[in-house]
Every structure is written in structure tokens, then in C-alpha cells.
Amino acid sequence: MVYSDNSIIMNNIGKNFATKTGLVIAVHDISLAIGDGEFFSILGPSGCGKTTLLRILAGLETASQGELIINVSSQDRPVNSMVFQEQSVFPWMSVKDNVAYGLKLRGVPKQERYEIADRYIRMIGLSKFANAYPHQLSGGMKQRVSVARAFANDPEILLMDEPFGALDEQTRLILQQELLRIWELAQKTTVFITHSIDEALCLSDRIMIMTAHPGTVKAIIDVDLPRPRDLSAIRTSLHYNELFQTIWLTLREEVLKVKNQELG
Numbered sequence: 001m002v003y004s005d006n007s008i009i010m011n012n013i014g015k016n017f018a019t020k021t022g023l024v025i026a027v028h029d030i031s032l033a034i035g036d037g038e039f040f041s042i043l044g045p046s047g048c049g050k051t052t053l054l055r056i057l058a059g060l061e062t063a064s065q066g067e068l069i070i071n072v073s074s075q076d077r078p079v080n081s082m083v084f085q086e087q088s089v090f091p092w093m094s095v096k097d098n099v100a101y102g103l104k105l106r107g108v109p110k111q112e113r114y115e116i117a118d119r120y121i122r123m124i125g126l127s128k129f130a131n132a133y134p135h136q137l138s139g140g141m142k143q144r145v146s147v148a149r150a151f152a153n154d155p156e157i158l159l160m161d162e163p164f165g166a167l168d169e170q171t172r173l174i175l176q177q178e179l180l181r182i183w184e185l186a187q188k189t190t191v192f193i194t195h196s197i198d199e200a201l202c203l204s205d206r207i208m209i210m211t212a213h214p215g216t217v218k219a220i221i222d223v224d225l226p227r228p229r230d231l232s233a234i235r236t237s238l239h240y241n242e243l244f245q246t247i248w249l250t251l252r253e254e255v256l257k258v259k260n261q262e263l264g
């Protein structure tokens with residue numbers, strides 16, 4: 001897919017952390033542009049700086065070097081919403097209030113925010129649980145609530161840090177298809193971190209593979225699988241398997257570097 005507008009532009013982004021034992025270079029020299037409405041995933045070995053990069057995009061860290069531009073289409077919308085690996089729902093709020101929380105912060109009137117929340121709660125299949133509290137939900141259901149809240153916020157960009165990493169495989173497969181369905185409706189610029197090549201392939205338009213620590217761009221792969229995607233069909237296609245092999249061969253070198261560093 002070709003995107004006419006860029007939502008995110010990074011020019012030579014780097015981040016260092018000062019620690020007791022010296023300077024840690026978490027990421028360096030990252031330059032890329034992510035299109036408006038693109039689903040962009042980041043794969044890389046452990047410790048290569050994926051989360052650091054996402055935190056810079058979220059404004060939770062500032063870059064030590066380089067320039068970050070996020071194109072904003074409206075001043076009324078939040079710049080980003082983040083979904084974390086750990087469930088980040090408020091235990092004292094009902095599902096509906098959790099999903100509507102960002103809208104409440106923005107001063108959206110009660111009836112309107114509940115209408116929006118209800119729409120996303122329906123999309124994630126939790127209508128029956130709209131008035132339930134998080135302790136009454138499974139881990140997968142709570143993660144659905146986090147995803148619904150992020151979409152309901154209608155941010156310029158969605159940032160997801162291994163949102164399904166802690167879930168069992170069956171729940172994960174179902175949530176991937178649900179995320180795809182909501183994303184295909186909303187066409188929201190999404191930056192998604194995962195350790196799973198399969199997950200990155202199923203969801204993304206492009207995948208960035210990062211080098212081992214200190215992380216930079218090793219390769220960017222176009223995922224030219226047709227949309228809308230039926231994930232069961234995609235996974236059995238020849239082209240999926242070719243892309244999987246290409247990505248694994250590229251990533252494996254970096255994973256092996258980390259293993260060798262660990263061995264000494």
C-alpha cells in the first residue's frame with residue numbers, strides 16, 4: 001500500500017540513558033516515515049530498544065538525538081493512546097467506564113462518551129459485560145477492554161507494546177483477528193511491538209526489523225498480503241511462508257548476536 005501522507009517521521013533518532021555504570025545507548029540513528037493509517041510493526045531481539053522507541057513516540061521519553069515529527073490532523077484528538085502488555089484497566093471502574101475514561105478526560109459529554117464506548121464494547125464482543133468490573137473478567141477480556149479504550153479515544157496514533165504477549169495462544173489468535181477487524185474499520189496509524197513473526201505478518205503493512213543492542217533499523221519488509229485478511233487463510237498461503245522465512249533469516253542473525261553476547 002502507498003500512503004500519501006506521513007503520520008510519523010523520525011530523523012536520526014537516538015536515545016542514551018545515563019546509568020551508574022556508564023552511558024547506555026538504547027537506540028541510535030533511526031530514520032523512517034510511517035504512513036497515515038499504516039499498521040507498522042517492530043520486531044527485534046530482546047533489549048534492542050523497541051519499548052524505548054515506542055515510549056519516545058508516546059512522549060514518555062525524549063530522544064537524545066534526532067527529530068520526531070507527528071502530524072496532527074485535529075487539535076481536538078489526543079496524539080496517541082498506548083496499550084501495554086500488562087493489563088492496564090482500572091479495577092475500580094466498570095468496563096464501560098474504563099473504555100470511556102479517555103473521553104471523560106477530554107470533556108466529552110456523558111451520553112456521547114457512553115455511546116462511543118458502547119460501540120467499541122460491541123466490537124470487542126463484551127456487551128454483556130459492559131457493567132462488569134475487571135475482577136469479573138479473564139485476562140483476555142481485560143486486554144480487550146484496553147484495546148477498546150485505545151480505539152475509543154480516537155487518537156492520531158495507536159501505540160501497542162506486545163498487547164497480546166501475556167495471553168494464551170487461543171485468546172491471542174482471536175484477539176489478533178478482532179484487532180484486525182477494528183483496525184480495518186478505523187484505519188488508524190498503529191505502531192505495534194511484538195516478538196512474534198507470525199503476529200507481525202498477520203497484522204502489518206510493513207515490519208521493521210531492528211539490530212541487536214544498540215538497536216537501529218536492520219530492514220523494513222513490505223507485507224504485501226491482501227486485505228481484508230482472513231488470518232487462517234493467510235497463514236496457509238505460500239507467500240506468507242516466504243515472508244516468514246525472509247524475516248526469520250534476517251532476525252536470526254540479531255538474535256544469535258544477543259545469545260553470543262550473553263555467553264560472554
Ligand SMILES: Nc1ncnc2c1ncn2[C@@H]1O[C@H](COP(=O)(O)OP(=O)(O)OP(=O)(O)O)[C@@H](O)[C@H]1O
Pocket residue numbers: 017018019024025026044045046047048049050051052053213
Ligand atoms: N530507563 C532506563 N535506564 C537505563 N537503561 C535503560 C532504560 N530503559 C531501557 N534501558 C536499556 O535500553 C536498552 C533497550 O531497552 P528496551 O526495553 O527499549 O528494549 P526492548 O527491545 O523493548 O526489550 P524487550 O524485547 O526485552 O522488551 C536495554 O539495554 C535496556 O537495558
